[in-house]
Amino acid sequence: PPPPNITVTPEKMEYLIGDTVxxxxxxxxLKEKIQGFQFSGTSGWAVDVRTVRRTYTYRFNITGPKDSGSHACTYTVINQLRRPIRSQESKFITIRVKDRPPQxxxxxxxxxxxxxxxxxxxFLCTAPAGDMERRFQFYKKKVKVISGVELTLGNNEAQLQVVESSRNHTGNFTCGYEEKTKGRWIPSYLSQAVEVLVKEPALAPHLGVDPPAGVVSEAYPLRLICVASRDEFRLRFRFxxxxxxxxxxEAGSRTSNIGNFSELLFPHSPRSFxxxxSCGVEEDVGGTWVASPQSEAVDITVKARLQLIPLVAGCAAGAAALVLGLPLAVCLCRRRR
Structure with missing residues (x-):
């Protein structure tokens, strides 16, 4: 069969996303009975329509550059042997689609x-430089984010601030913008995803003491060991x-940090100490130091040293009295004789 005639409306040099074609x-x-029409495009799509009418209009919305290219149509008739025969292809019509704004x-x-x-x-969403009117959107798992404070910074940037994050904010975030073109808002390609992981606050650390009984004599070593519940962030410790x-x-103490624990050593336990x-841990969360709860308190007793000087002095005085008294006793004993 001879080729059909194909037309497109509206006729444009360039179509925008959202246009209906x-x-x-x-x-x-023809003498033969028409069975249907076929529409196809060089981008790879094809549509087969069953109808007995001599004319059929296929409508579709432009969704992106994939709708660009050359398009044609054919029709199918039933011959005398009741077999379907496809016609020659119509002339090609070309559709050019304006691409989305850049990512x-x-x-x-x-x-x-x-x-x-x-x-x-x-979050900060930055579009390429341009003079077109724009509006921005933020998405989490491709769903528009409606919670938080959105602030547009000029024509090329927008900021989204979530004041207090929760575990529900864990996931992949993207952003995009719409550009006003010929009275219509055309969406851009979405940005690359940014992954966010919101963790629960750290638990209180554990404080250990050496000697374990928590009783130490004055001037003897005292060691405090603070163990954090995790080491997923940069840590700093406080006692x-x-x-x-x-x-x-303080009092000649020394501190050393290794991994998720810190040691505070007093080489000589101070009197009345x-x-x-207790101890606490702070985590460096994105440049902000976030404090965990303090550990449970541990009682430590510093005992005074034994006062040996008076005892030694008393012993020395007794020995001296004994030495001096012995000749005197011998002298008295001789006189009595």
Missing amino acids: SMSCMAPQ PTLALKSSTGITVEGQPLI YRNRVEIPPG SGKF
């Missing part, structure tokens, strides 16, 4: 994508006595 395929006058860049204002519940999350922080180097001791 109508392709009409008209078969010539923006999404960044998280934090050194890592790992944070702790209750800490803020700040307390009666809820007051012990300054570094008894009290309730």
